Amino acid sequence: MDILKAENLTKHYSGFSLNKISFNLPKGSIMGLIGENGAGKTTTIKLLLNLIKKDSGKITIFGLDNIKHEMKIKQDIGVVLDESSFHDNLKPKDISTFMGNIYDKWDNKKFFDYLNIFNLPQNKILKDYSKGMKMKLSIAAALSHNPKLLILDEPTGGLDPVVRSEILDIFMDFIQDDEKSILFSTHVTSDLDKIADYITFIHKGNLVFTESNDEINDNYGIIKCGINEFNKIDRKDILGHRKNKFGYEVLINNKQNSIYRDFIIDPANLEDIMLYHIRGDINEGSVD
Numbered sequence: 001m002d003i004l005k006a007e008n009l010t011k012h013y014s015g016f017s018l019n020k021i022s023f024n025l026p027k028g029s030i031m032g033l034i035g036e037n038g039a040g041k042t043t044t045i046k047l048l049l050n051l052i053k054k055d056s057g058k059i060t061i062f063g064l065d066n067i068k069h070e071m072k073i074k075q076d077i078g079v080v081l082d083e084s085s086f087h088d089n090l091k092p093k094d095i096s097t098f099m100g101n102i103y104d105k106w107d108n109k110k111f112f113d114y115l116n117i118f119n120l121p122q123n124k125i126l127k128d129y130s131k132g133m134k135m136k137l138s139i140a141a142a143l144s145h146n147p148k149l150l151i152l153d154e155p156t157g158g159l160d161p162v163v164r165s166e167i168l169d170i171f172m173d174f175i176q177d178d179e180k181s182i183l184f185s186t187h188v189t190s191d192l193d194k195i196a197d198y199i200t201f202i203h204k205g206n207l208v209f210t211e212s213n214d215e216i217n218d219n220y221g222i223i224k225c226g227i228n229e230f231n232k233i234d235r236k237d238i239l240g241h242r243k244n245k246f247g248y249e250v251l252i253n254n255k256q257n258s259i260y261r262d263f264i265i266d267p268a269n270l271e272d273i274m275l276y277h278i279r280g281d282i283n284e285g286s287v288d
């Protein structure tokens, strides 16, 4: 069963359009939303949360329409947006009071436990928190009203590797009961290689793909070869290529095809896939 379903989401701004984005987030899974700066990740997240008005498309969360049932749905979504959602003059205690007034299932103890786990000082106002501390505080707050779905915009941006890894552990823990899910956008694709079950990739407002990590691992690969082998690769399977003085490096998306039986194919990680896709787009499929 899907916790979230986006169908043909469309939003036009002058100079930018998000075009018919569709994806499903199953229960008990983590989805990474990736794409270059300005690809449309934040726009997608704001549409899901009904913070901006869509031009067309349909969003279903927990089986309910996200606009008709907005209040009910939002009780069960933990949200972390790019910009800090709390005022700079507040202390954690004030945030707890504020969140307790909004969320029926706010859990004070859980919140202060997270503050301890994250080493966040309770007596400082947010103005005196570092960027990373503010992000951890937002994540602690998002987790402490017992949501069924977390939606986070760049939650690991600007954090050091130790804190990033703590947060990824918390995300893994969050989905363990197979009832809850997480959608988060990121530039740090190595985080997703570790924990994402699904990847949705947007490029210039268009959906490049929405696939499971297993499908990505099974299908994508990088072939390093000379001109003779390069000419044997089916052009339909090429997503992008680079030519250097040693030969070609080619990203393909159909590595199971038997014509590649005798090729040496390296695994492609998400960063490779993003870069080659975007460069492939620039090369317009030229293969010289």
Ligand SMILES: Nc1ncnc2c1ncn2[C@@H]1O[C@H](COP(=O)(O)OP(=O)(O)OP(=O)(O)O)[C@@H](O)[C@H]1O
Pocket (backbone or CB within 6 Å): 013, 014, 015, 016, 035, 036, 037, 038, 039, 040, 041, 042, 043, 044
């Ligand atoms: N309110 C707005 N009015 C006009 N254009 C907007 C508005 N909000 C966003 N855009 C445009 O929409 C495009 C996508 O922006 P968005 O913030 O969704 O990208 P993103 O993928 O989240 O990028 P980043 O990784 O840099 O945060 C950009 O070209 C941006 O200028």
